[in-house]
Amino acid sequence: MRVGTVLDQDGDLYRVKWDDSAEEEVHLGDYEQVTPRGSLLFQSLVEPDELRAAFDRDPSAVVIRALQESATPMTGKDLKETLTRLGIDDKNYRAAWTSIRKVLMNDDRVTVEGTGAGTTFTSGGETAQSNPDD
Numbered sequence: 001m002r003v004g005t006v007l008d009q010d011g012d013l014y015r016v017k018w019d020d021s022a023e024e025e026v027h028l029g030d031y032e033q034v035t036p037r038g039s040l041l042f043q044s045l046v047e048p049d050e051l052r053a054a055f056d057r058d059p060s061a062v063v064i065r066a067l068q069e070s071a072t073p074m075t076g077k078d079l080k081e082t083l084t085r086l087g088i089d090d091k092n093y094r095a096a097w098t099s100i101r102k103v104l105m106n107d108d109r110v111t112v113e114g115t116g117a118g119t120t121f122t123s124g125g126e127t128a129q130s131n132p133d134d
């Protein structure tokens with residue numbers, strides 16, 4: 001795996017400055033992926049053990065990050081599928097779900113809609129918006 005910074009884009013052609021070498025033009029294909037540094041996907045690729053350790057320390061914080069990175073509302077099932085795809089053990093996720101759900105239901109940064117299995121969670125509650133007085 002190579003990590004770099006996208007300098008320019010024209011369609012599927014990217015000019016990339018690789019962390020370990022010079023600039024290069026790259027066409028995205030089956031084996032290349034553009035992922036923001038600091039995202040859960042980036043962390044799962046570059047520091048998978050640290051992502052799992054972060055989940056073990058504070059599963060709700062990792063789930064809230066997943067919601068913040070999602071463009072759409074997510075159900076509990078969506079969250080589990082996303083995080084297990086990123087390397088979080090299914091058994092660990094299931095064991096933590098009750099406490100995660102309790103945090104999500106009471107966190108001002110999360111908007112909750114619906115009931116039961118159809119309950120959706122979205123980042124963007126009251127405290128997620130910037131306050132000009134801060």
